[in-house]
Amino acid sequence: MTDAWNRREALGALATAGTLAILPQAAQDAQAGHVEVGRRTHRDGVHGKMTAAQAAAASLCCLGTPCVFGIPGAQNNELWDAFKAHGLPYLLVTHESSASVMADASARVTGRSGVCSVVPGPGLTNALTGLGEALLDSVPVIALVTDIDRAPLAPIGQVHSLPTLDLVRPVSKAVLLVRHPSEVPGAIFQANALALSGEPGPVAVVIPFTILTQTWDYDLPTPPPPPVPFDEGGYQAALRVLSDRSKRVGLYVGLGCMDVGPVLMAAAEIMQAPVATSVSGKGAVPDGHPLAVGWGYGKQGTRAAERAFEDVDIVLAVGVKYSEVSTANYAIPQQHTIVHVDANPRNLGRNVHTCVKLCADSRVFFERLVADAAQVRRAPDARLCSHIQAGRAADANAVNSIQTAEKVDPMFFLGRLRCATGPDDLFFIDVTASTHWAAESIKVEAPRRYFAPANNQSMGWAIPAAIGGQRVCLDRRVVSISGDGCFLMSAIEMSTAARAGLPVKFFVLDDGVYHYMQMFQEPAYRRTTATDLARIDYAAFAQSVGIGFNQIACNADIDAGVARALANPGPILTQVLISYDGRELRWLSALKKHYLASLPGDQKRRLAARVVVRSLQRGDDSD
Secondary structure (H helix, E strand, C coil): CCCCCCCCHHHHHHHHHHHHHHHHHHHHHHHCCCCCHHHHHCCCEEEEEEEHHHHHHHHHHCCCCCCCCCCCCCCHHHHHHHHHHCCCEEEEECCCHHHHHHHHHHHHHHHHEEEECCCCCCCHHHHHHCCCHHHCCCCCCCEEEEECCCCCCCCCCCCCCCCCHHHHHHHCCCEEEEECHHHHHHHHHHHHHHHHHHCCCCEEEEEEHHHHCCEEEEEECCCCCCCCCCCCCHHHHHHHHHHHCCCCCEEEEEECCCCHHHHHHHHHHHHHCEEEEEECCCCCCCCCCCEEEEEECCCCCCCCHHHHHHCCCCCEEEECCCCCCCCCCCCCCCCEEEEEEEEEEEHHHCCCCCCEEEECCCHHHHHHHCCCCCCCCCCCCHHHHHHHHHHHHHHHHHHHHHCCCCCHHHHHHHHHHHHHHCCCCCEECCCCCCHHHHHHHHHCCCCCCCCCCCCCCCCCHHHHHHHHHHHCCCCCEEEEEHHHHHHHHHHHHHHHHHHCCCCCCEEEECCCCCEEHHHHHHHCCCCCCCCEEECCCHHHHHHHHHHEEEEEECCCHHHHHHHHHHCCCCEEECCCEEECCCCHHHHHHHHHHHHHHHCCHHHHHHHHHHHHHHCCCCCCCCC
């Protein structure tokens, strides 16, 4: 033979030879009814003889998995081939860090467990940040992590031989190790139940690659959903507090209430309670409802929420953790009586003083409260609704007035972007100074429309998350909003949107620096350190990864620039040249005030002395 074979042809020939060697057995299996799993789809469970990899694919299909995100590698090629054979949707990502983020986004959008598949070693370590975000943000994810051969006599020096279990445990709600092919479907079903039950979170299923090709005759039905928690004694204690009609109630709800909006609002109307959300809880209540006041209920949130909760005696906090970001470093008003309801008992009363702690599923809790309406009902309060409307008008005025004339006013831009988009559009917000303005200015009228990395604060999250959200919602428009620093961390993933034809609208707020960090550094140190960013040719970058490009350079071009981006049929990157001058960030102001107030006296004096000395020094060595 004179023509040299390429690598793919050589591998193909080897595979063909191996296949011919096993054809007799394959023919016997076919006659016995043991057909490739891709041709025997069961929604009620995993049944029949198949490999462990095929059983994993079948299990995910039973769960209604909308997509598996990841990169095939040495230890999980069998899985990916099984995904294809079974018709299970999958998406090749550009970097494994995006695999876990996209699985997280899939779960936030659909309410089902998101799924990623990574190899051990660098595949897993790359995915840890996204799994950590899902853990701290209470998002259900199933991470299929294949492993090396860990048998007692297995060879040393295997590729990707970092300690898989030790790496994945800290970022997982639970870790399930598969030791035999018969355990694969049960492990995946159990992982799904654990990921969704109580406070949701990521669950890792670790499967040694040596198991994937082994066969087993499976007969495992899909398990029923697990029971939900409800503490009857705690509920009765909460009911006694809420039944005092001389006290005014305010509702503060988080991600744990995302799918219970109608019964939640029924309870709010019965009690005439203003409703505020955490950052993660945005969308749990329609922003247009007369009792909705926006996010937060202290000085860090909307003006409407702050004003409404000044008149509240009892805060009913449901499905929310009072985490650092949502409370601006725990700068939450302390004068209220708090009834705390959450599916995870470890969250109850940890960050705030509570009078009642109730471990309960939010839907069951609100259904019981509505059933007991006679005990908690308050008379209609026209003054309350008028008060809320005044607060919302003040918030709208702040959003709609241009306060930064140079370049683009970021909050004004966010408000105009929201006006140009539809009620079913999905917004993915990154970790920027504008994150908190977005929480105020982007109003949503239904659940699972607004998403942000709240508690792990993973910079660069929004770009891959938006791509993952678009992949599982092909009929929806998806918008990603990032800062220029976040862009540098994950921009290459836009090539995935181009390759897969996912028409995400990427907006990058560009001012050339880590402005968020400058806002922290400058007041305390009177200079900035390591905050200047490299200048990027965004047009050239967009062209290089195969997506469209657009630019908005001034306030006068916002409406036209947004229209250009939204009209583009494919993925497009819009560079928004912004300036932060002139805008107050309520969240940051609340954080600074609370932080300074909580410092011991000697630390306050040292901080003040440094500020004075550096203010008198000449020159500026910021970078």
